[in-house]
Amino acid sequence: xxxxxxxxxxxxxxxxxxxxxxxxxxxxxxxxxxxxxxxxxxxxxxxxxxxxxxxxxxxxxxxxxxxxxxxxxxxxxxxxxxxxxxxxxxxxxxxxxxxxxxxxxxxxxxxxxxxxxxxxxxxxxxxxxxxxxxxxxxxxxxxxxxxxxxxxxxxxxxxxxxxxxxxxxxxxxxxxxxxxxxxxxxxxxxxxxxxxxxxxxxxxxxxxxxxxxxxxxxxxxxxxxxxxxxxxxxxxxxxxxxxxxxxxxxxxxxxxxxxxxxxxxxxxxxxxxxxxxxxxxxxxxxxxxxxxxxxxxxxxxxxxxxxxxxxxxxxxxxxxxxxxxxxxxxxxxxxxxxxxxxxxxxxxxxxxxxxxxxxxxxxxxxxxxxxxxxxxxxxxxxxxxxxxxxxxxxxxxxxxxxxxxxxxxxxxxxxxxxxxxxxxxxxxxxxxxxxxxxxxxxxxxxxxxxxxxxxxxxxxxxxxxxxxxxxxxxxxxxxxxxxxxxxxxxxxxxxxxxxxxxxxxxxxxxxxxxxxxxx
Amino acid sequence: xxxxxxxxxxxxxxxxxxxxxxxxxxxxxxxxxxxxxxxxxxxxxxxxxxxxxxxxxxxxxxxxxxxxxxxxxxxxxxxxxx
Numbered sequence: 001x002x003x004x005x006x007x008x009x010x011x012x013x014x015x016x017x018x019x020x021x022x023x024x025x026x027x028x029x030x031x032x033x034x035x036x037x038x039x040x041x042x043x044x045x046x047x048x049x050x051x052x053x054x055x056x057x058x059x060x061x062x063x064x065x066x067x068x069x070x071x072x073x074x075x076x077x078x079x080x081x082x083x084x085x086x087x088x089x090x091x092x093x094x095x096x097x098x099x100x101x102x103x104x105x106x107x108x109x110x111x112x113x114x115x116x117x118x119x120x121x122x123x124x125x126x127x128x129x130x131x132x133x134x135x136x137x138x139x140x141x142x143x144x145x146x147x148x149x150x151x152x153x154x155x156x157x158x159x160x161x162x163x164x165x166x167x168x169x170x171x172x173x174x175x176x177x178x179x180x181x182x183x184x185x186x187x188x189x190x191x192x193x194x195x196x197x198x199x200x201x202x203x204x205x206x207x208x209x210x211x212x213x214x215x216x217x218x219x220x221x222x223x224x225x226x227x228x229x230x231x232x233x234x235x236x237x238x239x240x241x242x243x244x245x246x247x248x249x250x251x252x253x254x255x256x257x258x259x260x261x262x263x264x265x266x267x268x269x270x271x272x273x274x275x276x277x278x279x280x281x282x283x284x285x286x287x288x289x290x291x292x293x294x295x296x297x298x299x300x301x302x303x304x305x306x307x308x309x310x311x312x313x314x315x316x317x318x319x320x321x322x323x324x325x326x327x328x329x330x331x332x333x334x335x336x337x338x339x340x341x342x343x344x345x346x347x348x349x350x351x352x353x354x355x356x357x358x359x360x361x362x363x364x365x366x367x368x369x370x371x372x373x374x375x376x377x378x379x380x381x382x383x384x385x386x387x388x389x390x391x392x393x394x395x396x397x398x399x400x401x402x403x404x405x406x407x408x409x410x411x412x413x414x415x416x417x418x419x420x421x422x423x424x425x426x427x428x429x430x431x432x433x434x435x436x437x438x439x440x441x442x443x444x445x446x447x448x449x450x451x452x453x454x455x456x457x458x459x460x461x462x463x464x465x466x467x468x469x470x471x472x473x474x475x476x477x478x479x480x481x482x483x484x485x486x487x488x489x490x491x492x493x494x495x496x497x498x499x500x501x502x503x504x505x506x507x508x509x510x511x512x513x514x515x516x517x518x519x
Numbered sequence: 520x521x522x523x524x525x526x527x528x529x530x531x532x533x534x535x536x537x538x539x540x541x542x543x544x545x546x547x548x549x550x551x552x553x554x555x556x557x558x559x560x561x562x563x564x565x566x567x568x569x570x571x572x573x574x575x576x577x578x579x580x581x582x583x584x585x586x587x588x589x590x591x592x593x594x595x596x597x598x599x600x601x
Contacts, residue, residue: 196549327578
């Protein structure tokens, strides 16, 4: 065989190569230019997930209002320690964990269920499968949260942070709920009509098995002493990184390009962000126990893994910034984008803050201070809650097929929430550092650290009131949107197009036109 | 101390090994090929062809090129909310 013929044998012709490439590409992705998603398709997918999505959002908002009130009272107790101390269920030791659990499992998790159930049919290009299973899952979950809260206020707590709900009654219901919702998400994924998994699919689909594993592991009644503390922080840190973070990053990666009308800056960076998180995050939790009686290798490994998280965090930060850069003016037109951009910035900030906190020298100052609360609110509120607010602003008009009734209420909600949370994080951050420095100063009595933090705690309470006002506005607006009839929405002269990037009314007309043509 | 180590190592492996499995599955399954097309796969007609008032002419041109169209849908009205 000559070298020429050998070459001809190994190398297909250009036509064959193109054909193979085209086949592979068709098989690998839905080429956008050849197979665009139409309005009728997205409407059909949204309709299939409508009931569980609305159920999830409504329940989430009810929990948000309750959790806000619990947080406010907990905060006021720092300023007025004798406030409501006669009843045991109103004491700080019960209200504070109740606030945390209601916000994480009641508000954020319910809203995340809704977001996941809305996104997965669109990303899989099929209807939502096992819808009733998903609805059942949300019901189970909420029974669990309700039971856990009730028992917690009555004095039954598992005594571990983020895991206070009763492990024998509330937690099994919550695990069952998450598994059922996850089953619907995964069934939809398995029935997908696209071969390729967009990066948001990775984030959303992975969240459910991760949560089931870490929540079950964290609640097993097997651990004692130091081991219990280690498992506690294995769970609590992973609940943030492998549950709350993942679905919200998936949401941001999905909505940001859609609102801007252009794809994400670098799809490769988005994949690096996900896989960096998936492979390294699970080891991070032990940095909460620096200085504790833990094996030194465990702390060292955790600090190393925490520093390694710089890679996925910076990858996500650069990617999301570069997607929006040059188009920040879009935030004036889309409140959803505004909140998603703020959430993305907060994700980068809180992650870098967390990495720094894992360093022993910084941890020595900030540990056991109010700085930790500022840090957690930067993550759980400015990142997670802003992302979910943004998602709700975008998703509800699509699902309900009508626009938000009032741009003023949107403005009021966002300005109150953002202002309140900026004051909150800055004030408590400063107060926490001053408190930490005072605690480290052996010449000062403990009382000095309390006095150093006191004015900042009062500022936090003021911020909490501002945030509460924002939540009341938001809750009112959502209820208004949900309860108003179609005619009111259709005829209203409010600037709906200011709220979502695509006019719902216009699109409804297009949809009917397209359906008419199809039939 | 021994119990601490075993529990945490096991939990980390249970959380991490499925990720590794799916990473290998994704590579073998072509999930990381054709990233440009993948990034655009979520966009609807209205996402790419709708008018965006904040865009500069060059940005509009870029989007029209991506959308493979010579005109945008100009019948959409926008108003700033802030």
